[in-house]
Amino acid sequence: MTSTVGLVDKDDLLTILQPDGAVDAELDPGVEPELALRMYEAMVQVRVTDDRMMTLQRQGRIHFYLASTGQEACSVGAAAALAQDDWVVPGYRQLGAFLFRGVTVKGIVAQCFGNAWDNTKGRQMPVHYSFKDQNMVSISSPIGTQVMQAAGVGMAMKRKGHRKCVMTFIGDGGTSSNDFHAGMNFAAVDKAPVIIICENNGWAISVPIAKQTASETFAQKAVAYGMPGVRVDGNDVLATYKATRDARERALRGDGPTFLEFVTYRLAGHSSSDDPKRYRPESECEAFRQKDPLERFKAYLEARGLWDAQKDEALVARCREAVNQAIQENERVPRPELISMFSDVYAEMPKDLQEALDEERQARGEGRFP
Ligand SMILES: Cc1ncc(C[n+]2csc(CCOP(=O)(O)OP(=O)(O)O)c2C)c(N)n1
Ligand SMILES: [Mg+2]
Numbered sequence: 001m002t003s004t005v006g007l008v009d010k011d012d013l014l015t016i017l018q019p020d021g022a023v024d025a026e027l028d029p030g031v032e033p034e035l036a037l038r039m040y041e042a043m044v045q046v047r048v049t050d051d052r053m054m055t056l057q058r059q060g061r062i063h064f065y066l067a068s069t070g071q072e073a074c075s076v077g078a079a080a081a082l083a084q085d086d087w088v089v090p091g092y093r094q095l096g097a098f099l100f101r102g103v104t105v106k107g108i109v110a111q112c113f114g115n116a117w118d119n120t121k122g123r124q125m126p127v128h129y130s131f132k133d134q135n136m137v138s139i140s141s142p143i144g145t146q147v148m149q150a151a152g153v154g155m156a157m158k159r160k161g162h163r164k165c166v167m168t169f170i171g172d173g174g175t176s177s178n179d180f181h182a183g184m185n186f187a188a189v190d191k192a193p194v195i196i197i198c199e200n201n202g203w204a205i206s207v208p209i210a211k212q213t214a215s216e217t218f219a220q221k222a223v224a225y226g227m228p229g230v231r232v233d234g235n236d237v238l239a240t241y242k243a244t245r246d247a248r249e250r251a252l253r254g255d256g257p258t259f260l261e262f263v264t265y266r267l268a269g270h271s272s273s274d275d276p277k278r279y280r281p282e283s284e285c286e287a288f289r290q291k292d293p294l295e296r297f298k299a300y301l302e303a304r305g306l307w308d309a310q311k312d313e314a315l316v317a318r319c320r321e322a323v324n325q326a327i328q329e330n331e332r333v334p335r336p337e338l339i340s341m342f343s344d345v346y347a348e349m350p351k352d353l354q355e356a357l358d359e360e361r362q363a364r365g366e367g368r369f370p
Helices: 033-058 072-080 095-100 105-113 145-160 178-190 220-225 237-253 282-289 293-303 309-331 351-364
Strands: 087-089 166-171 194-200 229-233 258-263
Touching: 033 072, 033 095, 033 105, 033 237, 033 293, 033 309, 072 095, 072 166, 072 194, 072 237, 072 258, 072 293, 087 145, 095 105, 105 309, 145 166, 145 178, 145 194, 178 194, 178 220, 194 237, 220 229, 220 258, 229 237, 237 258, 237 293
Parallel strands: 087 166, 166 194, 194 258, 229 258
Antiparallel strands: none
16 A cells, blocks of 8 residues: 655645545555444534534533534544554544544533543543543643653553554644653654644634744654654545554554644634634635535545435434433433542542541531532
8 A cells, every 4th residue: 555654745635535525546545334434423423512512511501612623534533543452642622532432422421511420520621531441541731741641651552562552632732832842752762652643723722823833834843853744634534544544553563653744624613712703714714614524524435335315314313312312311410429529549548638528528518519
């Protein structure tokens, strides 16, 4: 299969899927029908979940949300290229990776409510998921830190002789952080099995990429660290899948890390606290709406005879039902037990913590938050 390494300049862009669903035969990763359908279903579930959860935030039923609308092909394509025992150090726009790796919509919604079903026990901001069973570590809010964490995980894997890899995500804005540079350097010097994906969505809240970097592309940064870089069409799920699969093969061969720039666009606001109309023209979004990753992949599935309008309608309805049911169930779940605030840190609770807990219990009556 044709090598994709070295596509780092501004005219380079690994693209496999055409807007009409046609495929570049030379680059086609040959995804089996079952996997292709799983990928599409995850992408639709992300779109529908984001839409519903954003409305929930506007209704005041959760206090924060962050969507990945327009970027679904990045997380899903990359996650589909991994094995289940690989590890992921995610950022906050990786709902697709969580769902693809088997996290349930119910678990996602619980975390956004911060209730007793939330496995982070209400200690994290909404959308800052962590699912141990899926080898997905807790999302760190300070941007860039994921790259250092992933470099460390990869270095540990190498020392333990594990034949697996770790994948991490960062935004275009995150590449200006110290941790990005330190993580890239450690991973490359150590030849650690790490895949670093930069989702270049054009913006870091209100800062455009022209003000973020003087490099012509983000992929070029890989060259300076001595690792392969690839500039990938992030709205083409076959391209994100293939680039990640190739990077994983290199990592498992012992050839070290790869840096992938997924060129995409953030169609929604940065988060529920942001209004993008204040800093960017609507026409910019329109250009990317024409490159919708879902429409493109749907056209491919239809061209392969795997999909039609009726199946699509049924899938969207199923995805809506999944999220609506998850909300209904989660809204009835109480807050985490008071004791959870004091647990998980020490094997045996120290005296001062025990006293604080007793005081809280006395002040609040029963063992729950009021
Ligand atoms: C170290 C640090 N500085 C600032 C912030 C506040 N902040 C949160 S997201 C963000 C922008 C990130 O942009 P980008 O990396 O492009 O990711 P995107 O949101 O576009 O996916 C900023 C500045 C933070 N979380 N951490
Ligand atoms: Mg960005």
